[in-house]
Amino acid sequence: MSKLRLTVSMWNNWRINWKKLKTKLIFVAALVGLFCTVTGFANANIQDNSHLLEHTTKELIVAKNDRYWQTGEQPQIIVRTLDRLDKLTPNNLAKAKRTVFIVVGTKGKKRNVQIYSSKDLHGAFTADTRGSIIRSQSEQLRSSSKAEFNKGLRFVFRACATTIDQQYQYSFDKYDLTNDERSQITHPHRLALPIALALVIVVAGLYYFFRRNFHPKNRAQK
Structure with missing residues (x-):
């Protein structure tokens, strides 16, 4: 009888201890989840000093x-927002390796977005490449709308990621630009060309009209 009581007592103690342990495990798991959620956006690749970046x-x-962390080269793309429009060059740029910086300077409603790369990526991120990426989203990046600005910034980030993936011959994934989106960078002025041609025709027509009707020789003949 005493053995039975001892067994029951041990069982009850085990159940109580297990409940306590289970409660502690759930609490720890919740803390870990909260920590990951909070620190996930306090990531070294995100430095949002101006609070411009959307979730x-x-x-x-x-x-x-x-994904880059799982590769052998481990490149990275760092996005920074700063409360100024100039002096955006990262201080650690000269020592960085396999790194691209997207730096956003902001003052009031003005925005200045620049792309910088470490020396080992200069061949992929030439001045023309960086300029074409930013120009392709110039309207969105100048927008005072936070949502519109972030839309343009995400495109810039994905364009930089696509360039890195091409450089290291990684397989494209859902975060890379599509073929149509890449054409916006390689042909940024394609849509503006017809308008430019139309303007040339209009200017030529006006020049011919005024020359024909208001030139001194033509007026003297009349």
């Missing part, structure tokens, strides 16, 4: 850099 933009930055 979707941060998710994109973290997700793509997490």
